[in-house]
Amino acid sequence: MKTHAALLDAWPALALVTALAGITGQARADDDTIATDRPDFVESSDVVGKGRFQLETSMAFERDRQGGVRTRLASTPTLLRIGVAEAWELRFETDGRLRQRTDAAGLTTRENGWSDLSVGVKWHQHDGDEEAGTPGxxxxxxxxxxxxxxxxxxxxxxxxxRFVAEWEFAGGWSFGVMPGLYRDRDEGGRHFVGAILAGVVGKSLTDRLRGFVEVSGQQLASNRHGGSVVTFDTGLAYLLGRDLQVDVALFRGISKNAPDLAWTIGLSARF
Structure with a gap:
């Protein structure tokens, strides 16, 4: 709980400091420009680099309607990435503060709380090569x-x-794919293994602006284990500076168990 609060309390001040530096600096896309894991679902294969850290935070909203029950959820997804070596980073991720409203049979219930914390590592196996056609x-x-x-x-x-492969192509096009596996428990407390599979196509529209479309199987499981959550996603990311990015994204559910609609607006800062 304290970890969640610390992440959420810290990001506005940290982002403001970086914003002031970024706005007065030169925004240009090069090898040292911030690379983020948001706003698309497919992660980047890149890491932040030894001795650096990166904060990616946002506000997110989703709504869903199933069987006469309407649900709305607001959250504050936040990811802290800490470079411990040139090819390795530590990761602390949470959906942050949650506010959920449920309307069913004329009754409205509200629940506020905190999401779980995810602790992880990322290893950048090797760089991609556009000329050779090899992925990162x-x-x-x-x-x-x-x-x-x-x-x-x-x-x-x-x-x-999860495993990530990213290809860069001429004309600012890119393609990424992310398969994976996860282990969870169903409502009866029984362990099960589910799958993850997502693919994204990106395009640099200008030196500062890029867009993407993707299909993300965020959760692929049988109905007794929560069902599959598959969405069609699109969004934009804009560089305010070499170390600062803002983004927006829209997610449309294309499977029964996915939220009908979700959207997010985010800010990422590198230090």
């Missing part, structure tokens, strides 16, 4: 910890392993 590769190992509150708290430790 990365691996991510995370463990979700049952540290949330109320009904937002998960059951026990839930590990996941």
């Amino acid at each position: 590769l990365g691996w991510l190992l995370h463990v979700d910890v049952d540290s949330g509150s109320g009904s937002f708290r998960g059951q026990g430790l839930r590990p996941s392993l």
